[in-house]
Amino acid sequence: MEILRVEHLSKIYGDGENRVLALSDVSFSVEKGEFLAIIGPSGSGKSTLLHILGGVDKPDAGKVFLDGSDVFDRNDDQLAIFRRRQVGLIYQFYNLIPMLNVVENITLPLLLDGQKVNEAHLKELIVTLQLEGRENHLPNRLSGGQQQRVSIGRALISAPAVVLADEPTGNLDSKNSHEIVELMKQSNRKYKQTLIMITHDENIASQADRVIAIEDGRILRDEVNGR
């Protein structure tokens, strides 16, 4: 079943001499429960693509359909609600709110949405993320790997249609990287969670169901990993 479809996406930054074509006529679609890796050199347009998929940035041309509906056929508030319910974002630098503790950071999308937190689900998630006993810690008391696990929890808490990860392991040592990737693969399998991940790591990319390579804003390659 198709969960995400991207049609002729283009994005241009700056103007005149500084004009940069970040994305140029990008089209692809993603099946539900698929683990898609996006690879490419710096400045190839990976992050721009991810931000557009997440409804954080807007395309200059083209359309994005998530679960059958046009993502950008929404006003700003609807888009915000879309982000908190349909998308989970994971950043390279975790981007936790320093003033909030682990539980608050994880449940932030629900709290923003005014939803009640399902305690059982939260408990399960915390156990899965190996964060038991650290529920009330502030981010500055956690290691990088722990912080990234919190941000994974935040991305998963609202059971979004798609989880978008922007080099989630880019800032971690290899042991932690491995754990994080395992965790994400686990959720991908356990919850049939669609996962789109930007990575530089060939090893991680090889674990994905499918790899899209981007260069200069265009899709260079789109191939299914034969495992």
Added chain:
Amino acid sequence: MNIMNRVTMRSLLKNRTRTLVTVIGIALSAALICAVTTYISSFYNTLTENAKYENGDWHIAYYYRHLSDYDQLAANDKIAGIEYVQELGYAKGETEYSYNYVIGTNGNFEEKNLAIHPYEGRYPASSDEIMLSLFENENYSIGDKITLEIGDRYYNGKPVPNFYDELEDNEYRTFTKGEELRIRETRTYTVVGFYYPMSVLDAAALSSHVGLGYPAVTIADGEMSDSFAYDFFVKLKNPADANSVFANSDFVSLNETLLTYMGFSPFAVQNLTIWGVAVLLVGIIAFACILLIGNSFSISVSERTKQFGLLFSLGATGKQIRRSVLFECLVVSIAGIPVGAALGIGAVAVSLQFMDSVVSAIGLKVPLTLSVNIFALLIGIAVSLLTVLISAWIPAKRASRITAIEAIRQTKDIKNTPVKVSKLTEKLLGISGVLAAKYYKRSKKRYKSSVIGLSLSLFLFISIYAFGEYFNIMISATSDVYKYDVSADYIDQILGEDLTAEALLKEYKAADHVTDAAMTVYGDPVSYEDDPGGYSVSVIAGINKSYVTSQAIERGSVNAPEDISRYSDAETSAIYSESPSDFDSTDYLYLDACIVFVDDEAFKSLLKQYGLNEAEYTDPKNPLAVAVDGKRHYDIHSGKNRKTNVLNSDKAQLYIYRYEVPSGMYSIADKYDKNGDEYVAFTDYDLYFDEHKQSEDAYEIKAERIALNIGKVIYDAPFYVTVNFAKLNLIYPKSVMGNICEKWSDKSFTTCYITSDDHAATSRAIENINNKYTMGTDIYVRTEDYHAEMQSGLGIIDTVRAAVIIFVGIISVIAVTNVFNTVSTNINLRRREFAMLRSVGMTNGEFNRMMIYECIIYWLKSILYGIPPTFLITFVTYFIMYQTIEFDFTFPWETAAAAVAVMCILMLLTVFYAMSKVKKANPIDELKNENI
């Protein structure tokens, strides 16, 4: 608390210093705004209390009434209470020529509804006790038993009217020769106290009596009876009804001052002025505070931009972000405003303790006391809250507009275009200068708010100061501000062989608290055969056109000859008589002038003041005059208060005409020759304007022409010259009077002008001196306390002036905090940058130099942006005021320079204070401190 508010709350707590600065800023704004409203309510309360003290706490007074009127008033349901005063009558005072006017009050002294305030002793408790005025009762003391024969004053067999409306100017105010006191009854009293009487003008606050002597206060006879007249002092349930109840009947007056300050009066225009100024003050403070607090908020928001972006990407809506900023503003308001309001009220309470000079300048009889009006306080708090809301709203709006991606990347804050720094900067100032310039150029936006804040401080300070200056000019020009405090008029009546002018002047000068005194005589060269006492203060003087300014011609200060009546003032005659051709066809023009002869001592000190040669000005053959020019007058053509100079140079010649008006010719008109020849045409006034009869009946007499030479023109009149009488005043020493003209009008008009440091005491002392010489005669010598008179008129204006002074002080505080807040917050924001610079090996010296250069950039930019609009607004203020009053434009350069210098010092102090904190920090910690 929802999640956004929780984040906000914790951000506030985490950035304690910045939050504190913001809270202090808010507290300060609230303090300023509440201080203004509290000042206004305190001033108002004090003015009201003062009016009650001076005139009594009543709304309407009914004089000379009877029992039936009382019943009628008592039945009026709009009336809350009535105090009555029984008019018992006059009793001889301590001398044959003085009286006490005995009044019986209803004994209700506790509420202080009547303006009787014991100076010594106590209020009378029964109808055989009496309280006397402190003045004119020096022979009595408390405990004395006095017997008063009470009756009415009669003159020529008729009772002397008592009510002030019935009295001519000075009629019967003094003992009139030939008057008698017809005794009605004899009463015996015990003196129980003395009260301090208000001025004679205010005596109507106690009874209908405004005649001779002061009221003596006792208690009225038990029952009201028809055999006495009563005065009723009425307090209304609602003072707003004063005008309708008052209904303009006879012998009624409103307590206008009190009603005005209470806000119920046709004179509410004065209230408008005070409230207008208040609104202006609060408006300007609020405006300044919005910029000041807004600065704090926008710094806070830009620090939180990344946080907002993150929240945004996680699905927070723009509304949620805006709300969180507003929540932040509510929290800091709740922390800041109550403290500020308390601080403001406290500051007012303290400052009122030091306002004795204002109290005495305004002429208040009660001290300025703090009055916290709940309504005023609520307005203050509401305005403060609104100020903070507006301050927060602008950055909140901006924050919610930023897209998540921009916020995460913080692209808006850093400009990526290359920044050029001139080679000269590099050569002259080295790397420190280059960094300072680059920093400024790169983050112009962040700088802009600081520079705007600083410019605004300069702008407000200087323009408000200038406004205050212009206001003072306007006050002194539009109101009759006399430079003397007390005058004694008609004193030539008591001068004679026994008492020379010199001796009397000496006696005046020795009187209590006198600082200076001068005696003047106005010279009138015209005398009247029928009326040797006929006298005019000003004279018509001829002047060659070459000495006269074109301004004076345009404005009708001088007149062309022909058709100019002495009986119409120059302005009026200018309307119907002159056309420009008249001025063109003649060399001689005419104007009103005063010839003032002042005692030689005063004249000599005038010469000394202007460094003039005594011999030239006192030469008996051809003495030179000192002319006072530049008279202010209200010009009916332009509707302006104008200052017009008549003479165009120091040296000028004037002619006056000496002649005698023959018997029977009371109606006269003067006619002057176009060539300045000395003839004057006299005619019957009516005939003069009747063309047919003129030729037959016009009666001409040639006048003697006397030349007057001016040696020096001054524009600041000495205290003894009243510029109101004429366009030009010529001052001569008294000793040359006979040399200028052999025969002046027989009757002279001698006046002594006195300056004093205690006008009331001096006025009494001068009156005593005069009484000594007039006692037992029918001579009336008038002693006037101009100082007291001026005060009543200027009370409101002085209040406004005091408000402006206070405001400039408050603005200075805003300016200082603004500078401090802007600079220190900015430095705090750059801690990481500084840490980086130090980590790459920047020395302390280079560091300090860089900061000084940055300070200078700030400073110069602030001057560049601050001074031109200040100049502009000052000029606009001047221009607006110039529409009603003409005065020269001055820009307070010295104050501006001082403000600019002080700002520079403050900035440097602040920078080094903030830097000292930054320097203490470990650069590595600062660099690691990645704050989202």
